[in-house]
Amino acid sequence: MAEKILLWMTVNGEARSAEVFPMARLLDVIREDWGLTGTKEGCGEGECGACSVILDGVLVNACLIPAVQAQGGELLTVEGLARKGELDPLQEAFLHHGGAQCGFCTPGMLMAGTHLLAQGGPGDEAEARAGLAGNLCRCTGYNRIVDAVLAARREHP
């Protein structure tokens, strides 16, 4: 087996490190080494988006990223959205629109939504639907998730 490496990253604005195997999944580092269990595993194969995080400004599935590839990167997880215990506008919109039911897809959805908003989108419902299509939700039928993202964009342009 390969030697462990020292992985260091900026995670939700704080410097963090961990001794991990280079091919360890970023998802496991986030959840197990750093205890940030808000990021979920729904499939482990890049299909459900429950593990979505933003790495250097790009929305990625943490279950597919080897730790070595994230070296030195800047990572945003769901725990990094709220400020001083205050939900951010997208989280607020999810709450008010009923965008979370069981909540298991929610962290990933929030990251996908955050990413869409950071890109200046989505302009309309169709764009929101296309932009969130990499994240599966089995509970909501997506109406309320789409509404929340559109509302966040409207209210905090």
Next chain:
Amino acid sequence: MAQSPIGSPVLRREGGAKLAGATQYTDDLRIPGLLHGVTVRSPVARGRLRAVHFGEGIPWEEFTIVRAADIPGRNAVAHILEDQPCLVDGEIRHAEEAVLLLAHEDRALAELARTRVRLDFEALPAVLSLDEALETRERVWGEDNTFKRILIEKGDPFDWAAAPRVHEGTYRTGAQEHVYIEPNAMIAEASPDGVLARGSLQCPYYVHHSLQALLGLPPERIRVVQLDTGGGFGGKEDFPSMIAAHAALLSWKAGGRPVKIAYDREEDMACTTKRHPSRTRIRSAFAPDGTLLALEIEFILDGGAYLTLSPVVLSRGALHASGPYRCGHIRIEARAVATNTPPHGAFRGFGAPQSLFAIERHMTEAARRLGMDPAELRRKNLLRPGDTMATGQVLRDAVDLPALMDRALAEIGYREKRPLDARLHERPGRPRRGIGFAVFMHGGGFTGGGEVFLGSVAAVEGTVEGRFRVLAASTEIGQGATTVFGQIAAEALGCPLEAVEVARPDTAVVPNSGPTVASRTTQVVGKLIFDAALALRKTLLESGHLAEGGDVSAAARAFIAARGALRAESRYQKPPFVQWDDAAYRGDAYATYAWACYAAEVSADSRTYEVRVEDFVAVQEVGRVVNPTLAAGQIEGGVAQGIGWALSEEVVWRDGRMANAQMTNYLIPTSADLPRIRAFFEESPYPYGPGGAKGIGELPMDGPAPAILNAVQEALGVEARELPLTPERLLDLVEPEAADG
């Protein structure tokens, strides 16, 4: 109070934590000394286990290993029967059946070890489909592979030879996987002193019951706690009892060390329950004017290898099989058969989506064959209050089904759009459009005498701080149970919402309010909570601590200071009119029903045969809506699952195993696949529900599939009778020659 809690769009109680990513699901807990459990499973559908070999390169001495012989009590997952073993003991009855359990602190090593166990077995011929079970060439259960039969008859035998118009059809539906996004997971700590099982589950007392038999322990030594659960839909109704059993056995053998079993997606999809595949044959007779004269329905479910919950699923399917129609002569023969596939289980709708799919497809076909508009045929035959249903139940619900139907058709633009669709169809090569709909109902709560048998109990108690706690075993699985319970209790107590807490389901704390299934949580358990809260308020009034209009919290504090505890319980009592004869299958099958008409507009691409739902309208009458946001969320999510079942979700079976146990090739709808689902509510308060509410959880699963396939009939003129209607199946129907060539 400004607004009464029932009826307002109160925010989800646990919503803040879920949005912050702070909610801890089972696999998120960090537990010192934890062992990871894995399951070694049968690769064959039927056979005899001869021996187990432990391969090289694994430090087996570090492992905790459990086989059937290690089970201290009975080797069974106790549900209706105790036929399903917890671990194979000689006889293998389905692929993926659990044979051996391993546990180790190192999860990766445990996973590796699982692949190094080799099972030596003799394979036997297996029964792999409903049709093979009916042929009875191989017998895998009783004389004729039948778990359960149900016969429902209404009216005298019908003279089919004299029927003016007869239509017949056979309808099939496939298995459906739940795909809750959180896979199953349980943690157990078991020693001879007692057992604690925690995890992702719907029914704490089912697990509790099952562990007693397995470990030979009295009920008070077993404690089951539900942890935050990432979706269930029926998939965490019975199977968690199996996983809890496995984790408990490993922990027991490991001297009480905690053991976690967390399935990955593939194991969850391949090994846990799915919706029962079905075959329904319908023969109907109509008068020339479209009056429905007689219905003869044969309804068959594939139960899989063990009985589990199949008789109850069959019952609900049979009781919904004749749909919302007035008909003098009805004969429904229902049968659940045994095969060598993993047992099929509860999934939102519980048999009703299968039989309602068949009748609602059938009615549209019959209308077209009679040269009638499907809406007009239904209008002639829909049940009206006072009519008699298949079991002889007199319809008491004050429902106006034709009006529900008209509202749905108006919302989707049925009258305006259909002439346009016809013009569109004259242009070859363009996607064709069609609008279809289905009218249906869903019985709330358990079938027949089931609720009486359960005798559920819920409680409300006051705390020294002047707060109130709702105590029920019903679980929050995303549907909003805790929010709704809080609203119901606050309404009955006359206190602000913030003064109410809802206890975590923990068998050491909450009474048995029954399982979280059957659209019963709001309607049945909610009513128990409402009544318990009313009783508690009455205690405060009668003791003089509370005056009408006074502060309930202050009164509770004063009461507790003076007398100690403040608590009220309520036990289920059936509405007085409900009469049910289980032997004859006669009477009030359900105390009440939710009623609906769902309409779908589809486009069908005439080159790729892909069907897209362009618009979806769901109109329903569900009694009083307790929480509009949550209720609409339930409908939208259920419709999405129904659309997936209708068009894309196909379990591919190979030798009795699910060959596509991955999210990459078992396709649930994404946001881009779905239109905005438009839900509308009619509210006709149900006197025996909390504040007038009825159950709604399962209803939305029933309508989408028939509505969509009815729309495909309008678009392409084909009578599609099998789910899912994939492009391949549609091609077969439109161009049988092309498909054969």
